[in-house]
Amino acid sequence: MKIALTGGTGFVGKALTKELIKYGHEIFILTRRNHLKNSANLSYVQWLNDGSLPEKELEGIDVFINLAGESINSGRWTEERKKKILTSRITATKEVLRICGQLRKKPSLLINASAVGYYGTSLNKTFTESSMEHGKDFLAATVQQWEAEAFKARELNIRVVCCRFGIILDKTDGALPRIALPYKLFAGGTVGSGNQWVSWIHLKDVINGIIFAINQADLEGPVNFTSPNPVSMREFGQTLGEVLHRPHWIPAPGFALKAVLGEMSLLVLEGQKVLPAALTSHGYSFQYDHLKPALLDIFK
Template sequence: MHILLTGGTGLIGRQLCQHWLSQGHRLTVWSRTPAKVAKVCGTQVRGIARLEDLGQEPVDAIINLAGAPIADRLWTHKRKALLWSSRITLTETLLAWLESREQKPQVLISGSAIGWYGDGGERELTEESPPVIDDFASQLCVAWEETAQRAEALGIRVILIRTGLVLSAEGGFLSRLLLPFKLGLGGPIGSGRQWMPWIHIKDQIALIDFLLNRNEASGPYNACAPKPVRNREFAQTLGSVLHRPAFMPMPTLVLKVGLGELSLLLLGGQKAMPARLLEAGFTFQFTDLRAALDDLSSRLKK
């Protein structure tokens, strides 16, 4: 299978490349820095700067994961514009290219996030639940999904991956928590009651591969373990795994003053459940948070 990836040099993209190379698939990554693709993703992975570089070479599937990190910087007007263009504008460019091609891929798997639902409070959220579009993150995800779904008009099956907080020792949100926790400054955020939908990186890769190979799969899927935890429990479990205290709270007011609108991403939460994945027969390797963090602990402690 020839698979085209956007965001192939990111945390999930790199792991997907390793996984699919081992299965013998042919991979192409559309990147702003194509010269770095082989080094980051594997020497057998081709990097291209423009989609037109593929010519009319057949592509069987597209994995659209590109997007600037949402929580790395304050949400200034400039940052919001970048977050928007790196997802929606890039997907629109992808769609225009697909429209011009004679041969079209069978499936487009496009990224999204559990933040699509907005702050869910205590509601249990399945793929049938409507969004509460109450912040920039939910607006961004809704627009991203709507843009990707336009590929259906081209006869392409569209799968939407609403990813939770990915647990990995190679980067992602967990890497940002390590320093304060290792210094004994870790603890709950705000009230600590907000729900955290998490997923181990191994399950994230496995479920994307699972959906890629299911001809009937389409629409949204919550990519999160079936046992979400509250923020306070997450902090206590991470502290226990790292053998560090986890009692230093980050007050709500401090977050709102220091981070502005971005604080909504940390103070809100989603009690999301992977209902459609479970119905489809996907089996999670990690359903218990402690087991998931224990699996990563040897690399987290370095």
């Protein structure tokens, strides 16, 4: 297949590109950067720069994967930063739709990044893709607008899958290295109340799940990318300490994190119990469906 990919140099994008090339697909990474060298089965296409017309190089693509957007966990959520988080996602998705509209042959599928933050936070509710309610905080509002833009691709008769990612676990990127650091320094412990839910997923299941969605023609709409077995923050920390052979003993109180992180603290102090009903009902088999084996693989 010919696959166009935005966010291809990011956390998930790099791993996904490597796996797709391994399967023999031809990948076109859309980027603002200049002078990146093409290689076998991998081409770089300019976009979102003055005068760039990526559609001229993307005729005949089969799948469009949109992972572009400002990171939500790389800085305090000031008003300026929140605006950048939202506008980066909406701008990229609008441009993806514009490109698709210009192509003579439309791609059959748009896979768009999203987040479980759509559901808002709760200690006692369980969310699946059929859950109708959504959150009212900044992250939930961002995801709602982002998905609404992506689903406009249906007007072009393009199948749309919005991947509602949970906390993606990997050794070198994402949230896990920051969570693991205190444990490595023998200072790990329960974050906040410890009762908040952590809906996690191993990076390998993110990649395998996206490839599964490409090949599963009847899978569409919002799709939760989380393990079938979410855990409490307390259990997450205890399991992490066990895997790293470190104590789980020094708590990180919620008020201190709020003081340091501001509104962004909801990423660690609040949570939601999210189950991957769409993936499992379509027959996807998780490589890592329990936390301890996932962490053992990551830190082996």
